[in-house]
Amino acid sequence: MNLFVTFGITAVAVALAVAAMLLVRRRAPDGSYFADGDRASGVFGVLASGFAILLGFIVFLAFTSYDSARSGAEAEALTVAQQVETAQHFDPAVASELTGQLVCYARSVAGPEWVQLQDAQLAEGANPWGAELFRTARTIDPESPVEQAAYSKWLDQTSDREAARQDRIHGAVGIIPTPLWIVLLVIAAIVFLYVLFFADSGEGPVTQSMLMGSVIAVMVLLLLLIQFLDNPLHEGVGSLQPVAMQRTLQIIDQELAIVGQDAPPPCDDQGRPS
Numbered sequence: 001m002n003l004f005v006t007f008g009i010t011a012v013a014v015a016l017a018v019a020a021m022l023l024v025r026r027r028a029p030d031g032s033y034f035a036d037g038d039r040a041s042g043v044f045g046v047l048a049s050g051f052a053i054l055l056g057f058i059v060f061l062a063f064t065s066y067d068s069a070r071s072g073a074e075a076e077a078l079t080v081a082q083q084v085e086t087a088q089h090f091d092p093a094v095a096s097e098l099t100g101q102l103v104c105y106a107r108s109v110a111g112p113e114w115v116q117l118q119d120a121q122l123a124e125g126a127n128p129w130g131a132e133l134f135r136t137a138r139t140i141d142p143e144s145p146v147e148q149a150a151y152s153k154w155l156d157q158t159s160d161r162e163a164a165r166q167d168r169i170h171g172a173v174g175i176i177p178t179p180l181w182i183v184l185l186v187i188a189a190i191v192f193l194y195v196l197f198f199a200d201s202g203e204g205p206v207t208q209s210m211l212m213g214s215v216i217a218v219m220v221l222l223l224l225l226i227q228f229l230d231n232p233l234h235e236g237v238g239s240l241q242p243v244a245m246q247r248t249l250q251i252i253d254q255e256l257a258i259v260g261q262d263a264p265p266p267c268d269d270q271g272r273p274s
Contacts (some may be wrong), residue, residue, distance in 0.1 A: 018216075029200075068167050078244070097136050103252060105133065106249050107269060108267070110245040
């Protein structure tokens, strides 16, 4: 979320709404357009409560999508680190190949793939290095009990990694449908128009400005919050970053140094085949 853009949009919306309120106030009767202020306030309470309940539900739904993407990214990174450890129990040649492909997978996720997610350009399907890992794993013929146990664990971890990747991708896409956005905007417009009928020439301009400005500011900020939670990978404050996978790459480097695995991975720093 870009804070400057957020506060800029809110300020513009509040300014326009306050200007509309003060313009209507010039021709408004003393005591507002409502003859019965208590009854009008009751109706406004129903509108505001309905809008607030719907907003609360959508915020929860959007946060679930946000948390799903965050949890998926962390689980995927953890599984990659675990698979590097599992790979060391295979034949040294196969272990070196799998390790290099896992490093390339992690670099690809933290690099080009994350940028594509931010730009909403990531195509559905497996990561290219995930396919290479699958091809390499098919060549393994475990013979010793250790290799057989490692191979079984490898298959489980592969399933976990793929499931976590799907959570990361689908959580980043957003789940709030367009009709729901239309309903939210229509209700917000109804609330705005209803508040205009509270224009009162007997009230001071500051009081009238506060009446309209506070309502619009809250609605706009909540709508922008929902938009941010529904698109958690956009750049800005609070957006999801590939921190977990970058941390995993550092852990992998440390682990490989411990076991003496120094074969260069078959890719560059961005996970592109070298």
